[in-house]
């Protein structure tokens with residue numbers, strides 16, 4: 001006999017992507033929506049596609065550019081021969 005109340009609620013759920021793809025699964029979170037999925041991500045499709053549901057792409061690019069710049073500065077600083 002299985003113990004009762006040991007399992008969380010794990011109902012059937014649908015994960016809906018911005019591209020229209022819907023995945024039927026089970027989730028403790030219930031149904032939710034995503035901006036990108038395996039069906040529309042450029043990595044899987046091999047196509048360059050701008051996915052911009054909520055400006056997240058721009059936010060990421062800005063963040064990434066800033067991080068890249070910081071890394072470049074750091075690398076340049078390291079390459080400077082201070083004790084030459």
Ligand SMILES: [Zn+2]
Nearest residue numbers: 017019037040
């Ligand atoms: Zn998708």
